[in-house]
Amino acid sequence: MIHAIPMMVVLPLAGAFFIPMVSRRAAWVPDAVGNAVMVVLAVISFGLIGREGIYHVGGWPTPLGIDLRLDGLTAILLLAVNGIGLCAALFSVSYMELYTSKFRYYSLFLFMVAGMNGVIITGDLFNLYVFMEIAAIASYALVAFGCEHEELEASFKYAVLGGVASSLILIGIAVVYMITGSLNMAQIADRIQTIGLTPPILLALCLFVAGFGLKAALVPFHAWLPDAHPSAPAPVSAMLSGVLIKAIGVYVMARLFFNVFGPTSDLLAVMRLLGVLSMVIGVLLAVGQWDMKRLFAYHSISQIGYVMLGLGLGTPLGLAGGLFHLLNHSVFKSLLFLNAGSVEYSTGRRNLKQLGGMARILPLTGGTTLVASMSIGGVPPFNGFWSKLIIIFACIRAGFYGLAGWAVLVSVITLASFLKVLRYGFYEAPAEKLRVERSMAPLMAVALLLLAISCLAMSLFVVTGLESPVLVDRAVEALSAGVFGM
Amino acid sequence: MAAEGGMSLVVKTVTRWLKGLIFLFGMYIMIYGHLTPGGGFAGGVICASAFILITLAYGAPEAYRHLPRGAAEKLDSFGALTFLIIALLGLWFAGVFFRNFIGTSPESHFRLTSAGVIVPCNLAIGLKVLSSLFLVFVMLSALHIIVSGEGRRRIERRRHTP
Numbered sequence: 327m328i329h330a331i332p333m334m335v336v337l338p339l340a341g342a343f344f345i346p347m348v349s350r351r352a353a354w355v356p357d358a359v360g361n362a363v364m365v366v367l368a369v370i371s372f373g374l375i376g377r378e379g380i381y382h383v384g385g386w387p388t389p390l391g392i393d394l395r396l397d398g399l400t401a402i403l404l405l406a407v408n409g410i411g412l413c414a415a416l417f418s419v420s421y422m423e424l425y426t427s428k429f430r431y432y433s434l435f436l437f438m439v440a441g442m443n444g445v446i447i448t449g450d451l452f453n454l455y456v457f458m459e460i461a462a463i464a465s466y467a468l469v470a471f472g473c474e475h476e477e478l479e480a481s482f483k484y485a486v487l488g489g490v491a492s493s494l495i496l497i498g499i500a501v502v503y504m505i506t507g508s509l510n511m512a513q514i515a516d517r518i519q520t521i522g523l524t525p526p527i528l529l530a531l532c533l534f535v536a537g538f539g540l541k542a543a544l545v546p547f548h549a550w551l552p553d554a555h556p557s558a559p560a561p562v563s564a565m566l567s568g569v570l571i572k573a574i575g576v577y578v579m580a581r582l583f584f585n586v587f588g589p590t591s592d593l594l595a596v597m598r599l600l601g602v603l604s605m606v607i608g609v610l611l612a613v614g615q616w617d618m619k620r621l622f623a624y625h626s627i628s629q630i631g632y633v634m635l636g637l638g639l640g641t642p643l644g645l646a647g648g649l650f651h652l653l654n655h656s657v658f659k660s661l662l663f664l665n666a667g668s669v670e671y672s673t674g675r676r677n678l679k680q681l682g683g684m685a686r687i688l689p690l691t692g693g694t695t696l697v698a699s700m701s702i703g704g705v706p707p708f709n710g711f712w713s714k715l716i717i718i719f720a721c722i723r724a725g726f727y728g729l730a731g732w733a734v735l736v737s738v739i740t741l742a743s744f745l746k747v748l749r750y751g752f753y754e755a756p757a758e759k760l761r762v763e764r765s766m767a768p769l770m771a772v773a774l775l776l777l778a779i780s781c782l783a784m785s786l787f788v789v790t791g792l793e794s795p796v797l798v799d800r801a802v803e804a805l806s807a808g809v810f811g812m
Numbered sequence: 813m814a815a816e817g818g819m820s821l822v823v824k825t826v827t828r829w830l831k832g833l834i835f836l837f838g839m840y841i842m843i844y845g846h847l848t849p850g851g852g853f854a855g856g857v858i859c860a861s862a863f864i865l866i867t868l869a870y871g872a873p874e875a876y877r878h879l880p881r882g883a884a885e886k887l888d889s890f891g892a893l894t895f896l897i898i899a900l901l902g903l904w905f906a907g908v909f910f911r912n913f914i915g916t917s918p919e920s921h922f923r924l925t926s927a928g929v930i931v932p933c934n935l936a937i938g939l940k941v942l943s944s945l946f947l948v949f950v951m952l953s954a955l956h957i958i959v960s961g962e963g964r965r966r967i968e969r970r971r972h973t974p
Contacts, residue, residue: 332909340896343889350882384902384910 330370331381331394334404334447335457337363338440342433349429357419360432364408364415367439371404375797380449388812389513393449398800402649403446403577405797406656409780410568411439413773414561417664420767421560421671425471431559434471437464438565442573449810451499451509458495458574462488462541465570468562469554480550480557487550491540498533501526515586515809523590534582535596542575544634545604548627552611555626556619560667563619567626568660572652576630580637584805589640597638602732605631609739618666618676618751621743622659625702628736629655635733636717637805639724643793645802647716650795654709654784658701661777665695668770669751672762678747682756690771692752694778699748701781703741709784716792818870827869834862842938846927852934856941863946872950881950884943891940898932 341363349355374396381394415435422428441461448454466488470481503509505526506517518527536547543551555567583589583597608628615621633655636648668691669684670676685692701708704715714737721730787795794802818824841848842855867875902911914928924931 329903329909332903336896336900336909340893343892343896347886347889347893382908384912385906385908 342436480553495537564660601634644720651713699744852937860945
């Protein structure tokens with residue numbers, strides 16, 4: 327089973343290179359290969375739950391070669407990326423008929439998945455950078471996939487800011503390499519223990535906060551997200567908002583700060599500050615939006631704020647809340663984007679002012695939107711309620727009463743903003759009669775149902791207690807076990 | 813050789829003499845990557861520069877005669893897939909992903925056969941870099957800037973004012 331670890335990168339890469347070679351003659355190949363690869367990846371990532379291990383690529387021992395690390399945190403992130411990836415791929419089969427050159431789409435999609443899986447499993451800092459760039463560059467191209475004015479502009483903005491982030495991160499890695507003489511995370515952690523957090527290391531930390539903060543779209547680094555995420559095709563928006571900003575932003579920050587540099591009180595305070603800023607500003611910007619996907623995109627900023635707040639508390643309960651919310655957010659946010667996609671697929675519109683009564687026209691989408699909205703708004707018994715509850719409890723237990731208050735307030739505003747989506751988009755009669763261009767395709771319905779069921783099923787994770795939700799407890803152990811040992 | 817299009821006769825003649833030599837040098841850098849400075853990436857860049865030189869001197873159609881775009885796209889994916897397959901063969905034959913499964917003897921030191929899978933890996937990377945760099949160049953040279961609206965009016969105003 328240990329050989330399954332490199333397969334998380336190998337399979338999507340192989341698919342991505344194979345698709346453009348054969349698909350000019352056989353039009354069914356991209357759909358078949360893309361979905362088959364995602365099914366296999368999802369199955370493998372299920373199989374990797376509960377396992378741990380280090381894979382030495384090429385058989386070279388730790389300081390010489392590249393390590394791939396599998397632990398509790400890796401396992402839940404892999405499950406999120408590949409599970410959501412599978413749903414997005416299923417959704418794409420019909421949805422991407424609206425666009426041309428499907429083989430390019432699936433090729434880029436698999437590159438993005440390969441990059442994210444690589445970032446998650448690698449134990450080498452430079453390897454992480456390379457995989458992050460694979461995922462990021464594929465996502466720039468996917469944002470611009472429609473090739474219209476608005477999409478190209480969004481992609482350009484995203485590419486420029488993403489390039490700034492990548493160069494900050496690269497400089498940070500160079501500084502770390504200069505000081506510690508190593509790129510292996512375990513060895514870096516080991517050496518930092520003896521060197522201490524000297525000024526150059528602190529500089530690298532600042533660069534990492536800015537760089538990965540940009541990738542994770544935390545306020546004040548969020549400017550690219552509200553343009554980039556709505557411009558992409560719906561399944562790609564689901565991947566970007568659902569998992570990309572977490573895999574190459576939040577996950578890497580958590581991994582580096584908790585397992586490589588070691589969390590200090592200043593670092594945790596910075597994480598909490600960024601978290602609260604994103605939470606509050608994101609939701610305030612979201613309330614006034616009328617474009618459905620743009621509204622969802624602003625909520626991503628706000629919900630990532632919750633995750634950072636939970637992680638920034640640094641207590642096991644806070645980590646559990648943050649990581650559980652990360653998982654939950656990836657499910658309900660990708661469901662929301664796919665719902666917006668199915669509305670756009672049927673009517674060609676996504677502005678709430680021009681929509682209405684969609685619950686009658688698309689009953690399934692109406693239902694799944696209701697589920698996802700209640701999840702993100704924190705209504706019991708859906709999964710979003712539990713993770714927000716854990717974060718708020720953790721804030722109170724750590725003595726941050728103000729932060730807990732903000733978390734409650736933001737949750738209420740989030741719910742209000744989604745009631746607006748439900749009312750104008752789904753339950754109130756439209757201002758003018760809507761013309762339904764296409765009915766929903768079966769595979770799209772499957773993807774929506776899978777995610778909606780997960781929204782409910784994941785609230786069962788707390789049956790083992792709020793302190794240690796299923797799956798998340800091992801990830802919390804991995805983060806709170808302190809820095810990597812050699 | 814087409815006399816029309818492209819650059820001057822001097823450039824064209826020099827290109828005709830040099831293109832093979834540049835390609836050959838690129839192949840040398842690729843194959844001897846484990847013994848001398850260089851490797852797959854550097855060799856691939858040099859090989860691609862031969863095609864880019866042809867594009868500059870003669871224009872894109874002549875370059876496509878040497879390396880058609882469709883073939884370059886296929887080679888691009890083929891190179892990467894080959895690299896991946898070599899890595900997987902390590903898993904198949906030696907039990908570890910990317911293991912160097914071709915054994916080397918002490919007598920082979922400082923010879924071409926001293927590095928096992930590194931030579932095929934370098935060739936695969938070279939193929940990938942060659943074709944993708946050529947494609948990047950072709951794509952960039954095929955771009956036309958379309959100016960519309962206010963920008964076009966400004967350009968026209970500038971053209972009409974003496």
